Amino acid sequence: MTDSTAQTPPTGAALRFPDGFAWGTATASYQIEGAVDEDGRGPSIWDTFSHTPGKVLAGDTGDVADDHYHRYREDVELLAELGCTHYRFSVAWPRVQPDGRGALNERGLDFYQRLVETLLERGIQPYVTLYHWDLPQPLEDAGGWPERDTAARFAEYAQLVHQRLRDRVRRWTTLNEPWCSAFLGYAGGVHAPGRTEPAAAMRAAHHLLLGHGLAVQALRASDATSRLSITLNLYPVDPVSDSHADAEAARRIDGQMNRLFLDPLLAGRYPGDVLDDVAEVTDGAYIRDGDATIIGSPLDALGVNYYTRHTVRADPDAGRIASEPSEWIAAGDIEFVDQGLPKTAMGWEIDAQGLYDVLTRVSRDYDAPPLYVTENGAAFDDVVAGDGQVHDTDRVRYLHSHFRSALRAIADGVDLRGYLVWSLLDNFEWAFGYSRRFGLIYIDYETQARIPKDSARWYARVTRQNAVPDVD
Numbered sequence: 044m045t046d047s048t049a050q051t052p053p054t055g056a057a058l059r060f061p062d063g064f065a066w067g068t069a070t071a072s073y074q075i076e077g078a079v080d081e082d083g084r085g086p087s088i089w090d091t092f093s094h095t096p097g098k099v100l101a102g103d104t105g106d107v108a109d110d111h112y113h114r115y116r117e118d119v120e121l122l123a124e125l126g127c128t129h130y131r132f133s134v135a136w137p138r139v140q141p142d143g144r145g146a147l148n149e150r151g152l153d154f155y156q157r158l159v160e161t162l163l164e165r166g167i168q169p170y171v172t173l174y175h176w177d178l179p180q181p182l183e184d185a186g187g188w189p190e191r192d193t194a195a196r197f198a199e200y201a202q203l204v205h206q207r208l209r210d211r212v213r214r215w216t217t218l219n220e221p222w223c224s225a226f227l228g229y230a231g232g233v234h235a236p237g238r239t240e241p242a243a244a245m246r247a248a249h250h251l252l253l254g255h256g257l258a259v260q261a262l263r264a265s266d267a268t269s270r271l272s273i274t275l276n277l278y279p280v281d282p283v284s285d286s287h288a289d290a291e292a293a294r295r296i297d298g299q300m301n302r303l304f305l306d307p308l309l310a311g312r313y314p315g316d317v318l319d320d321v322a323e324v325t326d327g328a329y330i331r332d333g334d335a336t337i338i339g340s341p342l343d344a345l346g347v348n349y350y351t352r353h354t355v356r357a358d359p360d361a362g363r364i365a366s367e368p369s370e371w372i373a374a375g376d377i378e379f380v381d382q383g384l385p386k387t388a389m390g391w392e393i394d395a396q397g398l399y400d401v402l403t404r405v406s407r408d409y410d411a412p413p414l415y416v417t418e419n420g421a422a423f424d425d426v427v428a429g430d431g432q433v434h435d436t437d438r439v440r441y442l443h444s445h446f447r448s449a450l451r452a453i454a455d456g457v458d459l460r461g462y463l464v465w466s467l468l469d470n471f472e473w474a475f476g477y478s479r480r481f482g483l484i485y486i487d488y489e490t491q492a493r494i495p496k497d498s499a500r501w502y503a504r505v506t507r508q509n510a511v512p513d514v515d
């Protein structure tokens with residue numbers, strides 16, 4: 044593989060994606076479903092967190108969200124209009140196993156059966172994520188992901204869902220972005236369950252990976268035709284200068300963000316330097332003999348979520364912020380540096396080159412299975428114009444540049460099989476509530492009206508042409 048064309052946009056015929064490329068959108072249960080008290084669903088850590096004053100902007104909760112639980116047929120029609128071949132959604136664990144253990148809640152599972160059948164009727168392949176952050180609250184009450192037993196509970200739940208849907212669902216993702224679950228949830232405290240315990244976060248990361256590995260082994264044993272994957276959020280991490288100190292800062296952040304997950308999953312071992320970096324908070328005794336083999340169970344695909352790049356430097360005022368809660372472990376001496384690029388409404392710098400860098404890095408550094416971009420997209424301050432439409436030119440440009448990066452990665456040898464835009468609908472953006480809009484479809488939260496944005500119409504051209512049309 045060569046990167047000689049890395050800076051050169053492809054032209055003409057090169058603008059087409061490979062035949063059979065999967066196009067779709069992604070969503071997650073708590074962000075869109077609503078109906079939190081219906082059909083036997085139990086509470087999740089996000090119900091508890093969002094109902095805790097001060098945790099979510101404007102006190103927003105997922106109680107109603109996009110009311111997708113009742114409007115899923117309309118939403119599947121929108122997917123069909125977008126020309127999607129695939130739809131990635133997550134199953135809410137507390138809907139199908141309210142206590143996080145024990146028997147299946149049939150009424151909860153029925154919803155996903157109806158959704159899957161509706162998708163298949165419209166020729167759209169379901170791409171199921173088993174865990175997108177909504178841990179049943181009773182499991183958190185028992186200690187949550189820092190407890191080893193939670194990994195076993197997850198594998199049991201995964202098998203229950205898989206047994207019921209595997210005849211119709213081919214593509215399965217175990218976890219979405221375990222970095223967020225572990226480090227935003229248990230160290231930074233900005234996501235549910237809102238704990239600020241760095242050692243617990245390291246344990247959580249391990250038990251998430253262990254739960255993934257146990258689930259992969261069980262699902263593989265019960266159906267060899269299921270296509271199994273995990274989704275990671277990966278970011279290039281660069282030093283701001285050539286200095287040794289800045290290079291070290293970049294190595295440490297890259298280690299926690301990327302290699303702590305990629306290495307055990309794809310190389311069957313933890314990165315020793317990362318465990319050394321965090322030795323002041325934990326000795327790693329929670330990692331048992333044999334765990335690495337389970338976590339490194341072979342995968343059929345790797346999902347990559349990409350949003351931005353991190354640029355870091357060693358902070359000369361080391362220790363100044365070290366005592367504040369942070370999602371970065373033992374890294375109070377590292378500062379994140381703004382590169383001055385345009386930003387999305389999340390404050391994330393727009394850097395399409397980073398997607399190319401992430402995809403080629405995984406292909407180069409690991410014996411990786413086929414890749415899917417399982418999330419990429421942007422929040423902007425969308426408004427309904429006087430003509431009743433949402434003219435989100437900035438989102439079209441964002442997607443255009445990122446699709447072109449994906450094409451360059453493919454041209455340079457990356458085995459990329461699909462691209463799922465985040466997100467189908469505006470939705471509950473976690474601690475930001477409904478203030479950040481990522482959808483191709485605008486949601487009027489007063490009426491639940493769905494309004495396709497200009498980006499939706501543009502994306503429908505992409506999916507139908509299997510190519511990136513020029514931006515007008």
Ligand code: IFM
Pocket residue numbers: 071074220348418465472473481
């Ligand atoms: O909304 C989230 C999603 O749940 C996980 N990946 C990133 C998205 C945007 O923040």
